[in-house]
Amino acid sequence: MSALSVSYAILFYFAFAILVGGLFHKIRQYWRTPTPLKIATTPAPVTQTGVILRMASEIVLFSSLFKSNKWIWIFGWMFHVSLLLIVLRHFRYFVDNTSIIWFWVPLVQPFGVYAAFTMIIGLTGLLARRILVDRVRYISSPSDYLMLLLLISIASSGAMMKFVSHTDIVSVKAFFSGLMTFNFQPLPGDPLLLIHLGLVATLMIIFPISKLLHAPGIFFSPTRNQIDNPREKRHLAPWAAELEAEKAK
Amino acid sequence: MADFEVPELKETLDIPKYVDGVMAHSAPYTAKAEFQEALGFPGELPENWQQVALEKMTDLRTRYRSFQVYLDICVKCGACTDKCHYYIGTADPKNMPVARQDLLRKVYRRYFTFAGKYFPKLVGAVDLTKEVLDDWYSYYHQCSQCRRCSVYCPYGIDTAEISMAAREIMDSISIGQKYCNEILGKVFVIGNNLGLPQRALADTLEGLEEEVEEDTGVAVKFPLDQKGAEILLVPPSADFFAEPHVDGLIGYAKVFHEAGASWTMSSYASEAGNFGMFIGSYEVMQKAALRIRKAAIDLGVKRIIFGECGHAWRVAYAFLNTLAGPFDFLDPRYPVPQHICEYTYDLIQKNRLKFNKSENDHMTLTFHDSCNVARATRMGDKPGGQFDIPRAIIKAACNNYVDMPADTIGEATFCCAGGGGILTDDLMEIRVKGALPRMQALKTVSVEDGVTHMAAICAICKSQFTKVIPYYGFTMDQIVSVHQLVSNALVLTGATGENDSSENDEGNTEKE
Numbered sequence: 197m198s199a200l201s202v203s204y205a206i207l208f209y210f211a212f213a214i215l216v217g218g219l220f221h222k223i224r225q226y227w228r229t230p231t232p233l234k235i236a237t238t239p240a241p242v243t244q245t246g247v248i249l250r251m252a253s254e255i256v257l258f259s260s261l262f263k264s265n266k267w268i269w270i271f272g273w274m275f276h277v278s279l280l281l282i283v284l285r286h287f288r289y290f291v292d293n294t295s296i297i298w299f300w301v302p303l304v305q306p307f308g309v310y311a312a313f314t315m316i317i318g319l320t321g322l323l324a325r326r327i328l329v330d331r332v333r334y335i336s337s338p339s340d341y342l343m344l345l346l347l348i349s350i351a352s353s354g355a356m357m358k359f360v361s362h363t364d365i366v367s368v369k370a371f372f373s374g375l376m377t378f379n380f381q382p383l384p385g386d387p388l389l390l391i392h393l394g395l396v397a398t399l400m401i402i403f404p405i406s407k408l409l410h411a412p413g414i415f416f417s418p419t420r421n422q423i424d425n426p427r428e429k430r431h432l433a434p435w436a437a438e439l440e441a442e443k444a445k
Numbered sequence: 446m447a448d449f450e451v452p453e454l455k456e457t458l459d460i461p462k463y464v465d466g467v468m469a470h471s472a473p474y475t476a477k478a479e480f481q482e483a484l485g486f487p488g489e490l491p492e493n494w495q496q497v498a499l500e501k502m503t504d505l506r507t508r509y510r511s512f513q514v515y516l517d518i519c520v521k522c523g524a525c526t527d528k529c530h531y532y533i534g535t536a537d538p539k540n541m542p543v544a545r546q547d548l549l550r551k552v553y554r555r556y557f558t559f560a561g562k563y564f565p566k567l568v569g570a571v572d573l574t575k576e577v578l579d580d581w582y583s584y585y586h587q588c589s590q591c592r593r594c595s596v597y598c599p600y601g602i603d604t605a606e607i608s609m610a611a612r613e614i615m616d617s618i619s620i621g622q623k624y625c626n627e628i629l630g631k632v633f634v635i636g637n638n639l640g641l642p643q644r645a646l647a648d649t650l651e652g653l654e655e656e657v658e659e660d661t662g663v664a665v666k667f668p669l670d671q672k673g674a675e676i677l678l679v680p681p682s683a684d685f686f687a688e689p690h691v692d693g694l695i696g697y698a699k700v701f702h703e704a705g706a707s708w709t710m711s712s713y714a715s716e717a718g719n720f721g722m723f724i725g726s727y728e729v730m731q732k733a734a735l736r737i738r739k740a741a742i743d744l745g746v747k748r749i750i751f752g753e754c755g756h757a758w759r760v761a762y763a764f765l766n767t768l769a770g771p772f773d774f775l776d777p778r779y780p781v782p783q784h785i786c787e788y789t790y791d792l793i794q795k796n797r798l799k800f801n802k803s804e805n806d807h808m809t810l811t812f813h814d815s816c817n818v819a820r821a822t823r824m825g826d827k828p829g830g831q832f833d834i835p836r837a838i839i840k841a842a843c844n845n846y847v848d849m850p851a852d853t854i855g856e857a858t859f860c861c862a863g864g865g866g867i868l869t870d871d872l873m874e875i876r877v878k879g880a881l882p883r884m885q886a887l888k889t890v891s892v893e894d895g896v897t898h899m900a901a902i903c904a905i906c907k908s909q910f911t912k913v914i915p916y917y918g919f920t921m922d923q924i925v926s927v928h929q930l931v932s933n934a935l936v937l938t939g940a941t942g943e944n945d946s947s948e949n950d951e952g953n954t955e956k957e
């Protein structure tokens with residue numbers, strides 16, 4: 197195996213470890229941090245089912261963002277849905293599509309292809325807002341621009357492999373299957389492919405140490421996920437209970 | 446009239462282009478050492494203040510999930526940037542909710558995140574310096590904790606949570622706000638924000654009894670510290686004397702009178718407002734809340750009802766059970782606590798109150814949804830009851846009612862700009878400028894629908910509006926209490942005064 201294949205193998209193991217380990221750490225941290233007070237943004241659902249519906253509409257439709265700003269909503273939603281389709285499409289590199297549970301993988305392929313374009317349009321729209329709207333420019337740091345450029349580069353390098361200069365996807369699949377089964381296979385030395393994969397690994401590494409934490413974080417947002425029932429049910433965090441016990445002494 | 450420029454009311458509300466630093470000079474007076482110490486905070490800036498502040502930040506991050514999650518997950522999408530009334534009114538970019546959060550977030554990143562430790566420039570992380578601290582003091586006292594930004598953020602990030610944490614961090618290094626912390630001192634020593642002692646309260650209430658009897662010929666009582674009463678009413682202390690607040694108190698008393706209820710107020714817990722929330726301190730907030738529990742136990746009441754007050758209703762509705770519960774010694778048939786509007790509304794539903802609506806015919810009303818009632822609480826058992834119930838009461842008491850534009854009421858309501866510890870003369874400029882969006886909406890309905898008066902259910906809103914509304918060409922008396930409208934129109938059983946309508950009295954005498 198070439199040094200290149202070995203480096204990419206190591207890179208992906210490393211990126212995967214950071215992504216999973218980092219997310220695990222952050223999710224555990226969010227999970228363990230108590231919510232001492234009921235702070236749902238009202239009007240809020242008064243039942244658990246209601247909260248599930250509220251969260252679902254935030255996550256699937258970005259409903260608060262829709263209320264807030266139609267431009268950010270359209271670009272942001274376009275980008276996220278495209279990303280989802282593309283990620284699903286990429287399952288074909290990791291799974292055995294002869295198995296029945298992966299029956300949907302071939303079905304998403306055609307959508308996944310065009311999603312690259314909508315993803316680029318969405319991201320470009322967001323980047324344009326960041327540069328053109330004075331208020332958004334004010335709150336942006338270099339990392340905010342770079343994040344968009346990184347995603348745009350990933351999408352365009354991927355799209356170019358599909359539409360401009362094909363890569364040997366059978367070998368790519370063999371390489372990733374190999375990584376998963378510890379039966380290492382060489383990676384084609386295509387520059388576009390190497391750029392694409394390098395950027396994806398970068399994205400995986402920065403995921404748990406950046407604002408991309410909004411993905412797991414939204415599930416933990418108390419203003420959105422709490423049931424509005426403070427009068428009906430007493431809510432008490434462990435540290436507040438301790439405080440109370442101490443006082444009672 | 447003012448030593449600053451009062452924003453102009455135009456045809457529509459414009460989102461301004463930002464102008465750097467225009468409100469950097471705005472900062473409230475700091476509290477003296479003795480007041481800080483009385484609340485358990487240091488009186489002097491510790492030498493290692495950076496370290497103490499960072500430790501406090503860590504303490505809060507491990508105790509409040511909201512704080513930790515919100516510091517991490519903002520994507521700087523910008524959706525909240527045009528949502529804060531203080532940004533709209535001042536154009537200072539640090540009054541954009543996300544930028545206000547960033548004042549704290551950039552320090553969090555610098556000391557507690559990988560990217561901020563090793564690549565501070567890349568992610569906009571900065572050291573905690575004196576300049577940063579000054580910015581904190583300035584801009585975290587230009588947030589009324591109104592939660593409007595939280596409605597519009599895709600992740601529900603609530604800048605109020607960040608502001609509260611920031612104020613608590615500053616208190617931990619001796620930097621407290623004079624207005625909030627001195628008021629809290631009064632609550633703990635005397636029992637209310639205004640420092641009215643028992644004697645003064647008793648006199649005031651006696652005076653009110655005389656006044657109402659003179660007006661109506663009916664002996665409406667204003668009981669204080671009456672053991673064995675069924676209901677404890679906790680009004681904001683402004684209700685005891687200030688206009689238009691006191692007219693609201695008269696309204697509550699008349700409603701209780703007509704319902705034949707046995708009720709009392711308490712001189713020990715004569716304050717609905719809980720400034721502990723403004724400074725973000727669970728402990729201080731709890732200490733104030735426990736006074737209400739103690740008063741309820743000492744007086745042996747069965748129900749607790751809160752008067753018209755916004756942030757107070759948040760602490761009461763959303764936090765009281767947590768801070769001072771469980772209330773298993775009260776009558777389980779009623780929610781604890783209840784809002785006076787829920788109480789009055791219930792009587793209206795049951796046809797127990799009779800109104801002569803024409804008493805309010807000289808006014809065309811609109812209703813200002815108080816920020817914390819709208820976005821942090823509920824009334825009744827359905828989501829949104831906090832919007833419907835007060836309106837239903839107004840409509841039961843008045844013939845002429847018009848809503849302000851839809852994007853300025855309900856959950857989208859604009860704060861009065863005096864909430865969250867901002868209602869102090871040393872912050873007049875931010876108070877006036879922050880009121881712009883509400884004033885604009887009021888102007889719209891004044892011009893288009895002939896609205897003459899705006900009703901509110903919050904002591905802070907009423908005080909703030911009566912003070913700032915003249916800057917925009919309105920007059921103080923255009924602000925009314927919701928229960929003032931009830932008071933005007935409620936037909937009292939056996940009344941002889943101008944409210945008299947004895948032929949309609951039957952059916953009003955049934956008692957609870």
Ligand code: SF4
Pocket residue numbers: 518519520521522523524525526542543597598599600601602
């Ligand atoms: S709307 Fe939320 S995520 Fe977007 S910039 Fe504002 S606080 Fe950040």
Ligand code: SF4
Pocket residue numbers: 528529530531540541542545587588589590591592593594595603604605608860
């Ligand atoms: S809570 Fe209200 S005052 Fe504070 S930043 Fe948000 S919108 Fe502005």
